[in-house]
Amino acid sequence: MTEGPTITTIARRAGVSIASVSRVLNGLPTKAETERRVMSAARELGYVPNSAARSLKSRRSNQVGFAMADIGNPVYLAMIREIQPVFKAAGYRLVLHSTNVDAADEIDVLRGLGERYIDGLIMIPLRVTDEHLEMFAAARAPIVIIGSVPEGTPVDNVRTDSRKGVRLAVEHLHQLGRRRIGFVNGPLDTVPGAARSAAYAEALEALGLPYDPDLVEVGDFYRPEGGRAAARLIERVPDLDALLCANDLIALGALDVLRRERLRVPEQVAVAGMDDTDLATLAWPPLTSVSLGSAERGRAAAELLLDRLNGADRAPRVVTVEPRLVTRASTMGEETS
Amino acid sequence: MTEGPTITTIARRAGVSIASVSRVLNGLPTKAETERRVMSAARELGYVPNSAARSLKSRRSNQVGFAMADIGNPVYLAMIREIQPVFKAAGYRLVLHSTNVDAADEIDVLRGLGERYIDGLIMIPLRVTDEHLEMFAAARAPIVIIGSVPEGTPVDNVRTDSRKGVRLAVEHLHQLGRRRIGFVNGPLDTVPGAARSAAYAEALEALGLPYDPDLVEVGDFYRPEGGRAAARLIERVPDLDALLCANDLIALGALDVLRRERLRVPEQVAVAGMDDTDLATLAWPPLTSVSLGSAERGRAAAELLLDRLNGADRAPRVVTVEPRLVTRASTMGEETS
């Protein structure tokens, strides 16, 4: 744990100036002999450049941030899996921020942009407050937001048409002959919660089905509470014949409950989730789910950010990923073992 | 995106020297009037300290690294979930490294320690080569290794007794009356692969069961290839009555295959996995799995590292987490609905 060698150490040993050392190490044109001396000195000393000094001078950290509510959620995981390699290949390190479903935490991360420890940020805010918008506008580094932001917000944006996603699912259930389609949602004051709530009502209306408040239950976006919410709904609505869940985790909780209540899926109750995470293929029965293209969104966000980091100076861009219904046994149910 | 304010800007505006600004911002004793002027100037300018400059001077980055083979693996995810909050609470950011099951990549990460962009590192190497050991010894920042390292390696180490874990599973299957216990392993040149392979043989011997090479199949540690490996094994050994899988992902692949082959689990073939990830409770039937305490290992590693970062200068410590068998329907099978 001794103090490491610096370019000064190398310069002394190679008998040249620190400027030459720097030039050699950065591949600028240099006489062969100088280069040789510097390189061998560097190698012998086991020199590694100091990133703080480099960042200070160059004003780039070669790091990018990814901020999401909770690393435990498989949706975010699917995104990280796409994002990480993109930045790794481009020479950036990934700094992770799990904001614990806490808007203040998100603001902290945005404030952190000013510290310049990251050159750019991909964020998935759960809610977009006025404070968020102010910080987007004032940000001194490029930001890409996954999720919807108001028109004219000066950041690149990757979104999915979750309205359409909900509609796909509701139509699917309707086509299967289901008429009492319940909906288990997450908190209404989150971006996805609000969007899915509105979309559910719309979709019913488009199909000429009545909107029955009894058919809607709100919990959070996780499996245990999702299960409890589903249980409340099931108890309240005995003739329920389908259940749409605002994400896959909720759907898994619902499947647990339905199994416990000995309601057969999909014969008695068809179940559909959203996000089409890996979990959907693991569940039993395998879960019909609306893919919101998490992987694609992650990749798109990474590419937008990389583009900015490479100096692209263009108007903010909005990329929309189309939702896609993936049907499996929880609604189509050929074989339930 | 204008250039941000620095302490110089603040100093000018407040009419004091940069030293005073720095002192105020760091809470060193200052006359009330000066403090007031500096604080309000800082607030008006929206000052945020530059982390590169701070790191350069203070020689700490307030970042720690976590390096694992692949973020997609739920075991690592369980660890991150424990590690992240520990460091967040202590004021450190988490830098993620996914090394793609590539030893050279791991070495790169270790070399990166010299860049001083992280103050410490938690790593889960898939194999520990001589080069790893050299770099551990030469490292200029504390390292915690999750997984086994040779005696005397100068790093903190968190391990689990996977030998014992395998034994627990084999004994369990044996107690259930199974005698043809197959084993689907990952690559033998990885730390876990090698350990589990040896442990399987040992466990059989302890129980007086013969070691039959036909009962062992090697693939990788993921679901698709795990499934294929399981398929090869099943085809080769018609009287198979139990299948131990080296991790849960492999077990999921095996379950897929068994379902396709219409072999009933656990009636015909009992299946057990290892790691006891979230997936085990999701699988159908729910998967008996040996918990290797991923969460505990993550937390222990984080705490060991934090201890070092807080200046603890002590001999390398080894923390061992006890494995624990978690039985579920894939071996005990009361109700397979």
Add this chain to the structure above:
DNA sequence: AGGCCGACTGTAAACGTTTACCGTTTCCGA
């Protein structure tokens, strides 16, 4: 009243790089 002490504050150096600028050397053509 002079000297001293304590409480602040300012000056300047340092952290390890990159890079603008300028001086030196080399080489070529006339």
Add this chain to the structure above:
DNA sequence: TCGGAAACGGTAAACGTTTACAGTCGGCCT
């Protein structure tokens, strides 16, 4: 042989902090 251009290398400044050191100022003791 000499002039000048090209190629290279060194000096020093700069990035934004922290901090050792020295200076200033007021007040108190003798």
